[in-house]
Structure formats: structure tokens, C-alpha cells
Amino acid sequence: MKSLLTVLLCSGLAWAASPYSEQNPPLLPDASLTPGDVLTTDAKLVCVSGYAGSKRKVSQSLKDAVYKTYGILKHTSGDWEIDHLISLELGGSNTQSNLWPQSFVTQPLNAHVKDKLEDALHKRVCDGVLPLSEAQKAIALNWTAAYLKYVGPLPAGAVVLLPGQAASSTSAPGLAPASVPTVPGAPASPTSAASSPPNPDGSCPSAAPIKVSKSGIYHVPGERDYAKTHAQSCFASIQDAEAAGYRAPKR
Amino acid sequence: MPETLNGHPIELVVTLPDGHRMDPPVLTPLEQAALEAADTALSGHAEFKVQYPGATLIHAESNRGVADNRHGRFYLRYTLEGKLPLEFFAFLAPKLTVDLEKGLVGVVLFRSPGDSRATQV
Numbered sequence: 001m002k003s004l005l006t007v008l009l010c011s012g013l014a015w016a017a018s019p020y021s022e023q024n025p026p027l028l029p030d031a032s033l034t035p036g037d038v039l040t041t042d043a044k045l046v047c048v049s050g051y052a053g054s055k056r057k058v059s060q061s062l063k064d065a066v067y068k069t070y071g072i073l074k075h076t077s078g079d080w081e082i083d084h085l086i087s088l089e090l091g092g093s094n095t096q097s098n099l100w101p102q103s104f105v106t107q108p109l110n111a112h113v114k115d116k117l118e119d120a121l122h123k124r125v126c127d128g129v130l131p132l133s134e135a136q137k138a139i140a141l142n143w144t145a146a147y148l149k150y151v152g153p154l155p156a157g158a159v160v161l162l163p164g165q166a167a168s169s170t171s172a173p174g175l176a177p178a179s180v181p182t183v184p185g186a187p188a189s190p191t192s193a194a195s196s197p198p199n200p201d202g203s204c205p206s207a208a209p210i211k212v213s214k215s216g217i218y219h220v221p222g223e224r225d226y227a228k229t230h231a232q233s234c235f236a237s238i239q240d241a242e243a244a245g246y247r248a249p250k251r
Numbered sequence: 252m253p254e255t256l257n258g259h260p261i262e263l264v265v266t267l268p269d270g271h272r273m274d275p276p277v278l279t280p281l282e283q284a285a286l287e288a289a290d291t292a293l294s295g296h297a298e299f300k301v302q303y304p305g306a307t308l309i310h311a312e313s314n315r316g317v318a319d320n321r322h323g324r325f326y327l328r329y330t331l332e333g334k335l336p337l338e339f340f341a342f343l344a345p346k347l348t349v350d351l352e353k354g355l356v357g358v359v360l361f362r363s364p365g366d367s368r369a370t371q372v
Contacts, residue, residue: 032271033270033271039328039335039336039338040335040336045334045335046335056338056339056340056353056354057353058323059317059321059322059323059340060322061317061318061321061322061323061324062314062317062321062322062323062340064317065268065270065314065316065317065323066270068268068270068316069268069269069270069316070270093328093338094326094338094340095264095312095326096266096270096312096314096316097264097266097272
């Protein structure tokens with residue numbers, strides 16, 4: 001009983017300490033939970049038509065375990081996926097070390113954007129212009145930096161993300177540091193060039209009262225969640241916020 | 252000292268319920284028995300031997316955040332000469348199940364009275 005209590009307490013504390021939730025999705029994986037894992041570094045084996053589709057499926061119970069380790073205890077169906085940090089098409093494995101929850105709906109950085117990077121890296125590898133191991137290292141270390149290097153500027157003026165406070169390590173075991181560029185001092189969440197900076201207390205200036213939360217959702221004055229939203233950026237109008245890729249809350 | 256499973260030197264990973272890896276990884280008797288039973292079931296499976304001649308176990312994982320009887324509780328990886336490694340998920344089941352297409356292995360374990368070590372039926 002004592003050991004069970006210890007396990008429950010330790011587990012609860014670990015999950016309670018997670019900085020993530022449905023409202024605050026991880027934009028980068030926590031390297032201490034998801035360092036990445038590969039099946040092969042042989043490009044010949046992954047550059048076969050239909051390769052990724054032939055791979056195993058991750059069970060729902062393993063997906064649930066991954067959500068839980070990131071502190072996401074409930075999530076809206078269809079808004080999330082359990083992503084392979086090193087994608088199957090780049091030789092990634094189906095182990096828990098290679099899985100993390102990624103949102104489809106955060107703006108401007110989300111699972112669709114990472115998918116574009118995965119396709120670009122796979123093409124480069126299979127065209128013979130990029131070693132598979134280098135592609136694996138780059139996407140495991142920081143997928144936003146890899147996007148900038150191998151695809152181009154991130155969408156909607158987003159900047160390269162730095163690993164969050166929750167990550168106890170930025171290097172992936174078994175993977176040497178990749179030479180991908182990072183932007184020193186870059187904020188840990190995406191911003192848009194069209195936005196105004198929030199006030200230090202998280203409120204917005206009166207000229208740009210629309211608040212955008214960490215999850216990429218905008219809130220207008222008078223709305224239920226407006227007062228408690230700590231703005232990451234501010235806009236003068238709903239049109240400006242939507243043009244920058246942010247969305248209204250779902251009701 | 253390298254980890255071994257059924258005599259094969261393997262890379263072993265134990266993932267704790269909080270998602271972090273146990274360092275160094277240490278299997279419980281039940282986990283050891285389940286992984287060995289899964290490897291035995293696959294190695295002895297007629298179709299597996301025909302489809303994957305020379306398959307060698309190189310990597311095993313125990314995911315403690317997944318219930319014993321759920322797919323994904325255990326993971327095994329086999330190398331194949333010149334081909335992509337094979338992945339299998341194992342779990343405890345009421346009867347032995349091997350699905351090569353889905354990569355699933357259900358193994359049967361029980362505890363005999365007074366014996367804390369799980370044993371394959």
C-alpha cells in the first residue's frame with residue numbers, strides 16, 4: 001500500500017508539474033520525455049513508395065499514456081494528434097520516446113506545419129541531397145529551426161521556438177546536436193508581425209484590445225474568458241487577428 | 252553489462268508512468284517474463300519464421316504508463332538482414348495471440364501460489 005501511495009503521489013506531482021494542458025499545448029516536445037528514436041539511418045530503406053503506410057499503428061492506450069505524461073488529461077477530438085517526432089517517413093520508430101501530443105489548431109505553428117517539414121526533409125533525403133541521419137537530428141532537436149533551414153520562413157511571421165522551461169535537456173540521447181540555426185532571445189510562443197505587444201500584466205493596450213492566448217485563440221472585450229486571458233499578443237480588430245492566423249474560441 | 256532477453260543482448264528501455272526513462276532500466280519479474288514470453292511466442296511462430304528468417308531481437312521496452320493488458324504495454328524490435336527492423340507490441344492476454352500483420356503479441360502469464368515471479372503457461 002505504501003509503495004502504491006508513493007507511486008500515485010509521485011505520478012500526480014509529475015503530471016501536476018507539467019506546464020501543458022489542452023489550453024496550453026506544447027509547440028515543441030519536451031526532450032526529457034520525447035528525445036526521438038529511430039529504426040534505421042539507412043535512406044534506401046525509407047525511400048520506398050508506401051513505406052510509412054506500411055508501418056505499425058500506435059495503440060490508443062499508448063497514445064493515452066503519452067497525453068498523460070504531458071499533463072493533457074482531456075482534449076477535443078480532432079484537434080490533436082500523437083505525432084512521431086522523427087516521422088515514420090524519416091525512419092522514426094513507434095516507441096514512446098518518439099511520440100508527443102501536437103495540436104492541429106494552434107496558430108501559426110501546428111501539426112500541419114510540421115507535416116510540411118517532414119515531407120520536405122523526406123524529399124531531400126530521397127533526392128540524395130541530405131543524409132537521413134542529419135534530417136533525423138535536425139527534426140528531433142528543434143523542428144521549428146529545421147523548418148527555417150530546410151523549408152523557409154515559418155508561417156505568419158512566427159519565429160523559431162526555444163525549448164520550454166519544462167524540458168530538462170535540449171539534446172536527444174543518441175543524436176548528436178544538429179547545426180540548425182536558432183534565434184537567440186526568441187519568445188517561447190509564436191507572434192505575428194501585425195500584432196501589438198501586450199502590457200507587462202498581460203492586458204492589451206486600448207488601441208489594440210483583442211487578446212491572443214498562448215493557444216492561438218483570440219478573445220474580445222466582454223467575452224467570458226477575456227479578463228483572465230494573459231495576452232501573448234494584441235490586435236486592433238478581429239479581422240487583424242484572423243488575418244494573422246488566430247481563431248475565435250469554440251462555443 | 253549488457254541486458255539480455257532469452258539470451259539475446261538487447262537495448263532495454265523502461266518508461267515510467269510520468270514518461271521519463273528509468274536509469275538504469277530494471278525490469279520487474281512480471282515484465283521480464285512477459286517480454287520473454289512474447290519473444291518466445293514470435294520466435295516459435297511458424298509464419299514468423301517463414302516471413303522473417305534470421306530475425307534477431309535487439310531492443311525491448313516496458314511502458315509502465317500503459318495497463319498490462321493493453322496494446323502498447325511492451326515493445327520488441329527485431330533486425331532483419333538488409334531490411335527495416337520489425338516492431339511488435341506485446342501485452343498480457345487471456346490466450347496466446349500473434350498477429351503478424353498488426354504487430355501484436357498477447358501472452359499468458361500466471362503467478363503460482365507463493366511465487367512472486369510470473370511464469371508463462
